[in-house]
Amino acid sequence: MAAIAVFLIVEAVPALQANQGSFLGTLTWTPNNTEPSFGIAALAFGTLLSSLLALVMAVPVAVGVALFISHYAPRRLAGVLGYVIDLLAAVPSVIYGLWGVIFLVPLVQGPYEFIHEYLGFIPLFGGDSVGGHSIMTASIILAIMILPIIAAISREVFLQVPRMHEEAALALGATRWEVIKTAVLPFGRPGVISASMLGLGRAMGETIAVALIFPATFGISFQILAPEGNSIAANIANGFAEAGPIGRGALIASGLVLFIITLLVNTAARLIVARRKEFSGAAA
Amino acid sequence: MTAIQHAPAIRRISTGRRVKDKIVQGLVYLSFAIAVVPLLSVLWLVLSNGFARLNMEFLTHSMRNIGARDAGGGAYHAIIGTLEQVLLSSVISIPVGLLTAIYLVEYGRGGRLSRAISFFVDVMTGIPSVVSGLFILAFWILALGMPFSGFAGALALSILMMPTVVRSAEEMLLLVPNDLREASYALGVPKWRTIVKVVLPTAFTGIVTGIMLAIARVAGETAPLLLTVFFTDSINTDPFDGPQMGLPLYVFDQSRRPTDVAIDRAWAGALTLILIVMLLNLVARLIGWWRSPARR
Amino acid sequence: MSQQIQVSSLDAYYGKHKAIEDISMTIEPQSITAFIGPSGCGKSTFLRTLNRMHEVIPGARVEGKVLLDGEDLYAADVEPVSVRRMIGMVFQRPNPFPTMSIYENVAAGLKLNGRYARSEMDDIVETSLKGSNLWNEVKDRLNKPGAGLSGGQQQRLCIARAIAVKPEVLLMDEPCSALDPISTLAIEDLMSELKNQFTIIIVTHNMQQAARVSDRTAFFNLAGQGQPGRVIEMDDTSRIFTNPSQKATEDYITGRFG
Numbered sequence: 060m061a062a063i064a065v066f067l068i069v070e071a072v073p074a075l076q077a078n079q080g081s082f083l084g085t086l087t088w089t090p091n092n093t094e095p096s097f098g099i100a101a102l103a104f105g106t107l108l109s110s111l112l113a114l115v116m117a118v119p120v121a122v123g124v125a126l127f128i129s130h131y132a133p134r135r136l137a138g139v140l141g142y143v144i145d146l147l148a149a150v151p152s153v154i155y156g157l158w159g160v161i162f163l164v165p166l167v168q169g170p171y172e173f174i175h176e177y178l179g180f181i182p183l184f185g186g187d188s189v190g191g192h193s194i195m196t197a198s199i200i201l202a203i204m205i206l207p208i209i210a211a212i213s214r215e216v217f218l219q220v221p222r223m224h225e226e227a228a229l230a231l232g233a234t235r236w237e238v239i240k241t242a243v244l245p246f247g248r249p250g251v252i253s254a255s256m257l258g259l260g261r262a263m264g265e266t267i268a269v270a271l272i273f274p275a276t277f278g279i280s281f282q283i284l285a286p287e288g289n290s291i292a293a294n295i296a297n298g299f300a301e302a303g304p305i306g307r308g309a310l311i312a313s314g315l316v317l318f319i320i321t322l323l324v325n326t327a328a329r330l331i332v333a334r335r336k337e338f339s340g341a342a343a
Numbered sequence: 344m345t346a347i348q349h350a351p352a353i354r355r356i357s358t359g360r361r362v363k364d365k366i367v368q369g370l371v372y373l374s375f376a377i378a379v380v381p382l383l384s385v386l387w388l389v390l391s392n393g394f395a396r397l398n399m400e401f402l403t404h405s406m407r408n409i410g411a412r413d414a415g416g417g418a419y420h421a422i423i424g425t426l427e428q429v430l431l432s433s434v435i436s437i438p439v440g441l442l443t444a445i446y447l448v449e450y451g452r453g454g455r456l457s458r459a460i461s462f463f464v465d466v467m468t469g470i471p472s473v474v475s476g477l478f479i480l481a482f483w484i485l486a487l488g489m490p491f492s493g494f495a496g497a498l499a500l501s502i503l504m505m506p507t508v509v510r511s512a513e514e515m516l517l518l519v520p521n522d523l524r525e526a527s528y529a530l531g532v533p534k535w536r537t538i539v540k541v542v543l544p545t546a547f548t549g550i551v552t553g554i555m556l557a558i559a560r561v562a563g564e565t566a567p568l569l570l571t572v573f574f575t576d577s578i579n580t581d582p583f584d585g586p587q588m589g590l591p592l593y594v595f596d597q598s599r600r601p602t603d604v605a606i607d608r609a610w611a612g613a614l615t616l617i618l619i620v621m622l623l624n625l626v627a628r629l630i631g632w633w634r635s636p637a638r639r
Numbered sequence: 640m641s642q643q644i645q646v647s648s649l650d651a652y653y654g655k656h657k658a659i660e661d662i663s664m665t666i667e668p669q670s671i672t673a674f675i676g677p678s679g680c681g682k683s684t685f686l687r688t689l690n691r692m693h694e695v696i697p698g699a700r701v702e703g704k705v706l707l708d709g710e711d712l713y714a715a716d717v718e719p720v721s722v723r724r725m726i727g728m729v730f731q732r733p734n735p736f737p738t739m740s741i742y743e744n745v746a747a748g749l750k751l752n753g754r755y756a757r758s759e760m761d762d763i764v765e766t767s768l769k770g771s772n773l774w775n776e777v778k779d780r781l782n783k784p785g786a787g788l789s790g791g792q793q794q795r796l797c798i799a800r801a802i803a804v805k806p807e808v809l810l811m812d813e814p815c816s817a818l819d820p821i822s823t824l825a826i827e828d829l830m831s832e833l834k835n836q837f838t839i840i841i842v843t844h845n846m847q848q849a850a851r852v853s854d855r856t857a858f859f860n861l862a863g864q865g866q867p868g869r870v871i872e873m874d875d876t877s878r879i880f881t882n883p884s885q886k887a888t889e890d891y892i893t894g895r896f897g
Contacts, residue, residue, distance in 0.1 A: 063470070063478045070481035123374025131371050134697050142628075147382050149556070149624055151563020153591045154613045157598045158385045161606060203381045210378070223734040227797070229695055231748035231804060232724025234356065234364040241747055245738035257469070264471020266566035267595050292473045296569055296595075307485070314477035318470070325469035356721050357753070 067315040074308025082312065087277050088294065090309035091302060097309045099291070099316050101277045106290040106317065109194050109269065110262035112283065113201035118255050121206050125213035130239060141214060148207035156268030159200040164191030164272070171195070171284045183281055190286030192274045197288060200268050205258035212257070216250030217243055249331065256328030260321045266292035273297075291317040393614025396607045402615070406576035414604045418612050420578040421593035424493055425619070427582040428572065428589055429562050431497035432504055437554055439501075440508030447509070448516040449538055467506040475502040476567030484571065491573040493582030496589065499567035504557050511553025515546040548630055555627030559620045565591035590616045642708040642807045642838065643668050644689065649703030650867070651681070651688050653696065658684045660867035662703075664857060671830060671839045673849035673876065676859030676891070681868025682842045683731075685859070686810050689840065690726035691719040707807065724752065726808040727801035732817050733793035735785030735800070742781040744796055748804035763803055771799035772829050791822025798829065802837070809833065811841040815848065827852050846892055850880050858888045 075082060077095050085098025124144070128137045171189040178184045224242040233241060269290055275297050276287040291313045302310060404417035443460065451457025479499040483489050519542050527537040543550075573586035574596060590612055597609035644666040651659045659681035666672050674682040687693040688701050691712060705712045712722050735744045745764045749755055755763070764781075768774040773795040777788070785796050794814060801809060811830075815823040830839055830852050843849050849856050857873040872885045883889045 063474070066478060066481040066486060067474075070485050120374040120378050123371045124378045127371045127375040131368065146621065146624060149559050149563070149620055150385070151565070151591055151616055151620060153563065153565045153594045153598075154389060154617060155385060157594055157609055157613050158388055160598060162384065162388055203385075206378055207382070221734070223730055223732060224736060226692065226695070226728075226730065227734045227736065227800075228747070230690065230692060230723055230728035230730075231751060231800070232356075232720050232722075233748075233751050234360055234720050236364040236367040237360070237751050239367075241739075241751070242736060245736070248738075260469050260471070264473060266471075266473040266569075267591070271595070271598060292471065292566065295473055295477065296566060299570060300574075307480070311477050311481055314474050318474045321469055321471055321474075322466065325466065329465070356718055356724070360751075 063318070064315070067311050067318065071308050071312035071315055074305045075312055077305050078309070086279065088298070088309070090306040095305045095309070099313055101279055102289055102291045102294050102313055103316060103320070104279045105194065105273070105288050106263050106292070106320070108281070108283070109197045109201060109288065109290060110259055112194070112198035113205060113262045114255060114259050116198065116202040117206045117209055117258060118251075120202075121209035121254075121258075122213055122251060124206070124210040125217055126239065126243075128210075128214050129217035130235070130243065141211075144207050144211050144214070148211050150207075152204060152265055153267045155200055155204050156271040159196065159268060160271040163196060163200065167191050167196055167199070175284055184284055186280070186282035186285035188286065189284040192272055192286050192288075193284050194273075194288040195283040197269045197272045197290075198283070200272060201262040201265055204265065204268060205261050208261060209251075209254045209258045212254035213247065213251050216247040216254075220246045252331050253328045256324055256331070260324050260328075263290075263321055263324070264292060264317065266296045269293045270296035389610065389613050389617055392607070392610035393617075396611035397614055401608075401611050405578045407578070409576070416608060418588075418590060418593050418608070418615060420575065421588040421590045421612065422615065423578065423580060424572065424582075424587040424592075425562060425590040425616075427580075428493050428496045428500060428568070428587070429558060431494060431582060432500035432561060433554075433558055435497065436501035436504040436508055436557075440505045441512055441550070443505075443509045444512035444516060445538060445543075447513050449534070449542065464506045464509050467502070468510065470502065471566075472499075472503055472564050473566040473570070475499045476570035478502065479567070480570045490584065491571065491586045492584055493572055493579075493587035496568045496572035496587065497582065499571045500561040500564060503564060503567065504561045507557040507560065508554055511557065512546075512550045515549030515553065516542060518549065519545045548633070552627045552631040555623050555630070559623035559627070562623065563591055563616060563620055565589075565595050568592045569595070590619070644808065644838065645704075645706040645709075646689075647704045647706075649685070649688060649701065649705065651684050651693055651701050652699065654698040657867040659688075659859075660862065660869055662870050664870060664873055666838060666840060667855075668838050669834055669836075670854040671834050671841065671852055673853035673856045674840070674842045674859060675844070675846060675849050675856060676868070676871075677861075678844070679868075680859040680861050682859045683812050684868070686812055686840060686842050689808070689810055690728055691722045692728060694719065724748075724804060725806055726810060727804065727806035728810045729794070729797050729801055729812065729814045731813045733790060733797050735788075735793050735796050737784065737786045739785060740782045741777050741785045741788070741796060744785040745799050745803050747800060752804060764799075767799040767803040768796075770802055770833070771795040772825060772832075773799055789822070791818050791825060794818060794822065794826060795829065798826075798833075802833070806837065808838045808840065811839065813842050813844060816844060823848070846880075850876060856880070858883075858885070858891060860887055860891070 074090060078097060079094045080087065080096035080098055082098055084100060085096055086101050088097045089095065090097045128140050132140060168191050174184050175189040220243050224246065225238055228238040228242045270293040273289045273293045274286055275289050275294065277289060278287060280287060295310045295314060298306065298310060400415065401417040402422065403419050405420035406416045409416035447457050447461060476499045479495050483495050483498060484491060489495060523541055523545060524537055527541045568589040569592060572589055572592065574592065575586040575588050579585050579587050594609050594612040594616060597605045597612060647663045649662045650657060662685060674686065676682050684693060689705060693699050693701055701713060707725065736747060739747065742764055745767050746760055749760060749763060765774060768777065773792060776792060785793065788796060815826050827848065833839060841853065853876045855873065856876045856879040858871045858879065859868050860871045862869050872879065872883060872888045879888060880892060
């Protein structure tokens with residue numbers, strides 16, 4: 060682990076020294092020029108924005124799916140569905156990427172234009188033009204990819220809610236939703252949070268699917284429908300083949316940043332789970 | 344408690360509560376529908392487009408001398424590459440992962456070293472695949488001056504595979520009841536023989552299932568290969584020398600080419616990949632089912 | 640605020656398996672009724688049919704009538720949720736909500752049934768905790784997790800939770816089987832106090848307990864191996880334990896079988 064960090068740093072230092080721009084501030088990525096200049100800001104921004112958007116879309120749906128399987132679907136169907144969700148979690152990411160670029164990108168063009176036309180006054184949907192190769196599309200694909208993981212873990216946690224807690228709620232005269240609200244969700248919350256964080260980490264590290272979607276522009280913009288956007292991982296995948304020695308170093312430096320960000324997210328997840336322990340079912 | 348006059352008849356629950364219950368039920372069904380549609384669409388497109396192009400030629404030919412616009416060609420070189428890389432990474436990470444898990448459960452229970460290992464395994468689980476590729480690139484290829492090769496890819500994959508193997512094996516070993524171990528000790532069996540003869544066989548199916556799932560997961564990884572195996576259109580059966588291909592890489596490569604024939608090849612490659620991954624998953628479940636206590 | 644319960648020819652099933660058959664009885668208000676009998680004879684199943692908790696188990700269903708003050712709980716237009724609101728339940732193992740504090744546990748049922756002002760809620764929580772003889776022990780730590788209490792305290796917390804919504808009837812499914820003798824005594828004392836307000840029905844394996852606390856006792860037994868459970872005899876507790884009319888009852892309470 061430490062070795063990973065050390066070697067990434069060692070290989071990144073020469074490139075960082077050659078950097079004519081500021082690694083944190085520069086908004087371009089031209090490390091292969093005679094005067095190399097590159098900065099992480101735009102890439103880190105794209106990574107965070109697309110992943111967070113994906114999380115916002117995926118978590119409610121994933122919790123819904125998990126509840127459907129654990130508490131709403133008929134028992135026999137639930138077993139099959141759980142199995143299907145597990146299988147979907149195993150579908151390789153490159154396949155989602157392929158699906159996204161061939162199927163989703165043309166599909167979303169129309170809706171994007173519609174939203175742009177009527178909601179364009181909201182900065183989020185504004186911009187000069189809209190297109191399928193945008194942050195929004197990347198986020199949708201990321202959301203679809205992390206959904207099975209979050210749903211699978213959440214379902215697991217919901218099923219672990221002791222039967223007697225649910226019966227306690229039922230015996231107080233709770234409706235199904237109220238049983239879920241009083242007994243299931245509080246018990247499952249730490250599990251759902253850590254599943255979401257895991258999903259967030261996955262989304263940020265996801266490379267191939269977003270590399271196929273992002274048009275590899277540089278810049279910081281909240282216009283999520285505009286045909287621009289990039290992420291650390293996508294930039295590595297797209298830029299690696301053409302990179303010279305400095306270029307590789309620059310990419311490795313960006314990978315180091317990604318490593319640190321995911322490390323922070325995962326640690327945060329563990330802390331959240333640990334802090335909830337006092338009130339968790341483990342104490343009972 | 345104040346006395347209540349005559350007890351009321353069985354009250355209906357309030358409309359508000361009933362409506363809320365129904366709304367939530369609707370939302371849950373809706374979210375399930377939302378989730379299922381794109382996932383089905385992915386599977387359907389892969390199946391329908393993939394089968395159009397998946398044939399013996401695709402499985403037995405490489406892409407050598409076939410341009411992006413040419414029809415024909417196949418993924419033979421990529422399939423060979425994927426199989427070799429996954430096999431190599433399994434050879435590296437399964438023994439290491441298994442021994443680590445055994446140490447954690449049987450020897451290091453709660454000690455400082457085992458807690459440290461446990462922590463690192465947790466952190467390693469969260470490493471993005473592209474970072475593991477970068478690490479092997481920085482360490483193996485740039486620092487040690489090794490060439491791009493299938494073996495380098497296998498190294499990157501084992502970084503991803505090892506924590507998964509450790510975690511699943513650890514869970515399975517923890518499920519082995521302590522009574523079994525104590526029963527064995529009580530017969531005067533030394534600890535290492537207890538582990539080999541009693542604990543491991545008991546947890547065997549669970550461990551195998553976990554390993555198969557870990558293999559299935561790394562078989563679909565693209566990003567680390569991109570940085571360590573590089574590309575080739577030719578067949579290279581030697582994983583220790585020169586660029587290889589991998590199926591995920593093949594799909595990625597073909598789908599970036601803007602021609603219909605390349606896209607068709609990408610779909611066929613995706614289908615092959617899904618079939619391999621699903622097959623591994625299925626084998627894992629079958630092993631789990633075959634030895635499950637419920638069946639005895 | 641307690642009401643009479645009349646059960647007529649009630650059968651309960653788990654899937655195809657018939658667990659209890661043809662049970663009819665009348666339970667008077669403001670009394671304690673005990674169900675005794677060997678394990679697996681359907682006492683708990685029958686108890687759970689009284690507040691429609693039986694049907695939450697997949698595949699389980701009920702045939703027959705349960706009248707609460709003349710109204711059929713199993714009528715087509717009656718919602719199980721509102722039945723459970725009127726007929727509270729205490730379980731074999733104490734089951735406070737692990738994610739909630741002591742206060743929130745007691746208030747859990749109230750929060751489901753409409754809005755209360757904070758002060759009103761405080762009053763009800765205090766009365767309920769006093770009603771379950773727990774107030775003095777927990778009044779200084781109402782915001783601590785309920786799961787941190789001892790087993791006996793947890794069970795009394797669950798009773799407080801059940802009586803906070805002011806049900807008509809309180810069902811208790813072996814409420815003391817997971818508790819030590821001292822906690823058991825505390826709960827038994829509590830039951831005698833609570834019967835002034837509620838109709839109490841208790842399932843117990845402890846014959847002395849049934850004899851100590853209940854006014855009437857019903858003896859359940861299987862009709863035969865693999866047969867559904869039935870009520871063999873139901874009478875005043877003193878009579879059941881001194882002069883039962885059935886041979887099987889006498890055998891059971893004198894310990895000759897079961």
